[in-house]
Amino acid sequence: MFIEGDNLDALKLLQETYLNQVKMIYIDPPYNTGKDFLYDDDFTEDTDAYFERSLQRGEDGERLIANTESNGRFHSDWLSMLYPRLRLARTLLRDDGVIFISIDDNELPHLLCICDEVFGASNFIASIAVQVNPRGRHLDNFVARTHEYVVIYGRNASNPKTMNGLNKTGRMLEEYDRADARGKYRLLGLRNRNQAFNPTTRPNLYYSLFVNPQDRTVSTTRSTRYTDEVLPITPDDIKTCWTWSKEKVEAESALLTAERTGDEWRIYRKDYLDGADGVATTMPKSLWTEKEFSNDYGRRVIKQLFGKAVMDFPKSVELLEQLVRLGTTDGSIVLDFFAGSATTAHAVMSVNAADGRVRRFFLVQLPEPCAEESEAHKAGFSNIAELAKERIRRAGRKLEGDAGLTTATVDTGFRVLTVDTSNMKDVYYQPDAVKQETLHGLVDNVKDDRSDEDLLFQVLLDWGVDLTLPIASEKLRGKAVHFVDTNALAACFEPGIDEAFIKELAARKPLRAVFRDTGYGSDATKINVEQIFKLLSPGTEVKSI
Ligand SMILES: C[S@@+](CC[C@H](N)C(=O)[O-])C[C@H]1O[C@@H](n2cnc3c(N)ncnc32)[C@H](O)[C@@H]1O
Incomplete structure (x- = not known):
């Protein structure tokens, strides 16, 4: 769904229907660089009065006010814009919901403060540093910045479903170099290499295991078949301990195997790529330097779709795809209420096409007028909402074409709604x-x-x-x-x-x-x-x- 209008209104309208329904929110608000326009929330005026006034004055866009550093309330105005929107956004999140916020150094500290207030400091997950501009900003003072942040909060960060791990790729996959009837696996040593864990600190994890030299299976008891004793001892004879308790070894001995190095046995456990809880994943790290996440990639995709750079700072689709993979599961709703050129919709459709799951995007974008001298205006787009809708259409067609897919296999359709005044006539009189x-x-x-x-x-x-x-x-x-x-x-x-x-x-x-x-x-x-x-x-x- 694509909603045209001010996101404050849209978030209010969505409150009841989508209360606790949204799995992931991504926003890329204006960074308050001193050159940004902020939407003027005039709370003293009701919506009708505003519409009357703005219709006299022309376009919605006239409520976008330049926020320059000389403004005595420079940070305060930005925070006042964002704060009520975050409050409304939070209630839409499910208990396992997560919000990702793009931001740079200008407002990072203040953003963290209001997020602590809105989401609770205990729900802070991380500020990921993303290298978006590997060449660095040469206009900077002393240090050329190459990165910005993705700030992450959970609605309830103690909920284990808040974020997924990342599927293993490349070298990490190559580690799974063995296979049996159950599938690909790698061997992990059963002995705990950390010497802080030893018979004194963990007496129940120090015990003998016995290997059957014929088939290299492992048991906790000696017998005629299980003859060779193994203890968790380092090559230089320091006593450590096992990572599994005796009970766990007895329950899951099928996962254990022994290998001989010289005349010693080592005990390993099989770690399957497709484990009981799905494909083995890895935790995302807090520093992202992949070249695909840089702003250049975002620009390139827009150029491919439109032939021109019709959007100034579109995010990389790959970056958004990564966030969608981390923050959603089948059936999830993804909300982006600072949609810009609709990169989030593009990424949601793209991840759906790749894994066959069905996630839905809800985007909100103000019909912010495209400046007359802009590429977007020259390309025939009067405002950014128009541009965003066309981006979703083009991205959808491209995804269908790329994969030889038909609309039956990847749903690229979307519904457009516009925030408007009440349908009901006004009653002004007592x-x-x-x-x-x-x-x-x-x-x-x-x-x-x-x-x-x-x-x-x-x-x-x-x-x-x-x-x-x-x-x-x-x-x-x-x-x-x-x-x-x-x-x-x-x-x-x-x-x-x-x-x-x-x-x-x-x-x-x-x-x-x-x-x-x-x-x-x-x-x-x-x-x-x-x-x-x-x-x-x-x-x-x-x-x-
Ligand atoms: C930094 S851009 C987002 C860019 C986007 N991530 C992309 O990849 O294209 C922020 C967008 O938020 C929009 N915006 C600002 N204030 C808004 C408001 N009150 N309601 C809805 N959209 C707003 C602006 O028009 C702008 O297009």
């Missing part, structure tokens, strides 16, 4: 100030310019129904009815609804049904609608708007 003329105006409480789709999505939000569910429209007794996910919700916003229509709809047994308050053909229908549903489909919740 009841005793209402005049006859204004009452007439309110007979239809829905604004004149609103479509069925506008109303439908309002209802989905009100009811907390997933905004990405499939919607099918069909005619029932000549009236357009929208069915969300077959029977999650049925909506008809047409006028002249009668009892025969209601009965036919109730027979479909939707979980929820909604009509326009002014849609009923008569007062009697309006009164009877609840009764008809109670009789024919008691499980249906009915609502009028």
Whole structure:
């Protein structure tokens, strides 16, 4: 899903439906370099007043205010912009959810402070240093910076599902150089090499093992077959201990094997590549210097897709793919509410195409106008949201083409929503100030310019129904009815609804049904609608708007 608008509004709108639903958030907010524009959250003004004012003034983008270092509230303004957005973002995260935030030295310390406050200091996981500019910034003072950070917090960092390990690649895979019927494995010594663990400190881990010299299997008891005794002793006769207890050896002796070096036996355990908990993984390190993560790679992909550098600092798709692999599993929702050129969507689709899993992206981007002299403007994009949507389309087509895939195997479709004012007419007056003329105006409480789709999505939000569910429209007794996910919700916003229509709809047994308050053909229908549903489909919740 792609949402066009201010992310503060979008995050508020998503609160109910997606409370505790999001597995991973990635954001790349403005870094506050002294040249950035910040969105002016004017909390003293309600949204309607703002829209009226901004429509007079022109585009949304006019609320982007330059934040220069000479501003006495330079850091404070940036923090005030980010803080409420992080608060709203946190509640969307699942218990095993994780947030990754790109940032550079300008705001790193302040960002950590507000993140400690919002997420809790105990949920801090790491600040990864990513080399994004290997050549270094030559405009810097004394030291040419080559890296920036990805700050990581968990919603609950003690949840072991917060992050995945990375699949082993390259040299790490080559270590798995043996195979048996169960699969590829490597041998790890059973003796603990750390001499701090010894018979004094770990008496229960110092015991004899016995090897069968014929098949090199291992037992904890001596017998006619298990004849050769082995103790956890270093080549220079220092006593250490085993890494497994005697009970574990007895339970899992099938994993143990012995190898002879000279006239001594060494005990090893088989470490399978595809273990009981899936493929063997490795913990990501805190310094990332892979060339694919650099900004050049981000720019290159944009150039490949558009023929021109239509976005100034797009992130590397490979970097985002790495984060998606670390932060998600099958079915996860990934949210990026500073979407820019939609690199996050590109990476989600790309990781899905590679491993066949289904992750969904939710992106939010302000329709920030593209400056007239910019490449994006010359390429025909009036604002960054337009550019981002086109990037998702092009990236999707490329992924399908690259892999010879069809849309049936990788889902590259997305739905676009725009944050707007309420669909309902405004009521400005106290009841005793209402005049006859204004009452007439309110007979239809829905604004004149609103479509069925506008109303439908309002209802989905009100009811907390997933905004990405499939919607099918069909005619029932000549009236357009929208069915969300077959029977999650049925909506008809047409006028002249009668009892025969209601009965036919109730027979479909939707979980929820909604009509326009002014849609009923008569007062009697309006009164009877609840009764008809109670009789024919008691499980249906009915609502009028
Ligand atoms: C640094 S860019 C993100 C770049 C992105 N990671 C990429 O790879 O292209 C930050 C984006 O956030 C957008 N933005 C800033 N304030 C916003 C707000 N209040 N709501 C939504 N988007 C906003 C800006 O328009 C800008 O495109």
